[in-house]
Amino acid sequence: MTRIDLLARFCAALAASDGVAYICADRAEAHDSVVALCADGTVTLDEGHPDTAGLSDRLRLVDDPWDADVGVTGVDVAVAETGTLALSWGPGRRRSTPLVPPVHVAVVPLSRLVATYADAIDALAALDPPPTGAQFVTGPSRSGDIEMNLVKGVHGPGQVHVVLYPAGEIR
Template sequence: MNGELAELFRERLAAAGGLAELAASHDEALSLIRRWAGDRPALVDDHPDLKGLELAGERPADPWDAEVGVTGVLGAAADTGTLALGPAPGRPRGTAVLPGTHLAIVPLSRLYGDYAELIAALGRLDPMPSGMQLVTGPSRSGDIESAMIQGMHGPRAVRVAVYPDA
């Protein structure tokens, strides 16, 4: 695992209010996701990186009732702690923004050194997703008096498991 790149991602995501942990394997990354999700109601994307993930919490009938959303990523930027998500069948945009907690899994092969590298990699995707979300930590918004509110337009917590995949 490129420890320096993963450590930079962990530091930058922490500066944005999120949490990243470095796992030794894909199985260990899935174990982190299970531990973080607990038995809370969860939405889980149909993503190849999440294959084998079984959660204790049930999938709610109404997505608005989910407390946790679990996603894979198109890529991530270490220098900003940013995740790039793209909708696809079985991967609705709401998984990352409706629940109060967003959990993501990032293989090291899709962790880029900087934001420009991430954007260049996304530009080479074929087919190109119909839309993308760029997520850097928990949702934050400031009101007219600059009072910062967390979780206004998305999750209040973002946790990411980074693992070596090659």
């Protein structure tokens, strides 16, 4: 499967889970889009991720994720089959960033797309040393606990935006 096929499948799966995908021409445009999505809001940024490098000067950063309007992260891999983002934790990649603020924005170069959910589990298992943990997230938080009505943004973010861009050649 080509990168473009993976991208198309990822966008469809993410949309089915109520997430929003943005396809950018390159890394610079992707970062512009992240800045635009954060508007004037306060931001926590996972500065320990290579894909977010260079963003910190352009955002209104706050230390405490509980004070942030938006959490901006990179991902380990993104799953085309399900629209899932896999985020492992470590220095500069905190548990709270994609969780506590009401909006999550993820930056994803196409090189990080994998075909299946099983591929994402493999990618997690292959990390050496293993991280203290990881979050797999597919779209915004939801609940069906009140009469099975679908409600979005119950505890986790109510919006998930994924900004995608090609890194290197596209086949």
